[in-house]
Amino acid sequence: AQKVTQAQTEISVVEKEDVTLDCVYETRDTTYYLFWYKQPPSGELVFLIRRNSFDEQNEISGRYSWNFQKSTSSFNFTITASQVVDSAVYFCALSEGNYQLIWGAGTKLIIKP
Amino acid sequence: KAGVTQTPRYLIKTRGQQVTLSCSPISGHRSVSWYQQTPGQGLQFLFEYFSETQRNKGNFPGRFSGRQFSNSRSEMNVSTLELGDSALYLCASSLGTGGRYGYTFGSGTRLTVV
Numbered sequence: 001a002q003k004v005t006q007a008q009t010e011i012s013v014v015e016k017e018d019v020t021l022d023c024v025y026e027t028r029d030t031t032y033y034l035f036w037y038k039q040p041p042s043g044e045l046v047f048l049i050r051r052n053s054f055d056e057q058n059e060i061s062g063r064y065s066w067n068f069q070k071s072t073s074s075f076n077f078t079i080t081a082s083q084v085v086d087s088a089v090y091f092c093a094l095s096e097g098n099y100q101l102i103w104g105a106g107t108k109l110i111i112k113p
Numbered sequence: 114k115a116g117v118t119q120t121p122r123y124l125i126k127t128r129g130q131q132v133t134l135s136c137s138p139i140s141g142h143r144s145v146s147w148y149q150q151t152p153g154q155g156l157q158f159l160f161e162y163f164s165e166t167q168r169n170k171g172n173f174p175g176r177f178s179g180r181q182f183s184n185s186r187s188e189m190n191v192s193t194l195e196l197g198d199s200a201l202y203l204c205a206s207s208l209g210t211g212g213r214y215g216y217t218f219g220s221g222t223r224l225t226v227v
């Protein structure tokens with residue numbers, strides 16, 4: 001069965017520290033898609049990245065980077081030089097074909113000034 | 114390009130009443146999905162509509178229903194409200210069915226049942 005595990009319920013760091021959010025997934029399909037979403041206190045879920053199972057290249061976007069490793073079924077997200085505005089709940093999700101997204105439980109990230 | 118619009122933003126209803134929430138997807142997106150988010154249960158999928166047809170359905174009682182119109186706008190209805198229906202209801206639009214294209218979410222409707 002498909003499953004997404006975000007073992008870190010809450011992470012608290014001081015501003016400018018680097019922080020990594022873990023995501024481990026389970027799937028039997030060879031074709032699948034992985035996502036990260038951010039949910040700030042306002043409530044709206046904001047799309048961050050989509051990665052398909054055939055593309056294991058790491059992605060960097062400004063202070064954000066993603067490490068996709070099929071060998072360990074992980075899709076981890078790193079924020080470099082964190083800022084207070086990064087405080088939010090971050091969700092990892094998995095999609096197989098036409099099926100709905102399987103969501104992780106989310107990691108609440110608190111960046112202290 | 115306008116985002117996903119959900120109305121209203123906030124609602125307070127009494128147990129036993131019914132409620133209708135509205136969602137206008139991004140122009141060109143024909144798929145609309147609805148999610149319920151509560152602190153205890155996280156994000157739970159309600160249903161998905163594509164071209165006015167329900168394509169996927171989550172594990173919710175029949176009190177929860179939805180529909181989609183020819184312009185892709187969608188509504189969801191909850192009848193005979195219960196206290197446990199208090200939640201943030203999120204609408205998401207997408208190019209196609211299922212989650213593989215990713216979603217664009219609206220700001221949500223926060224429903225409180227008293």
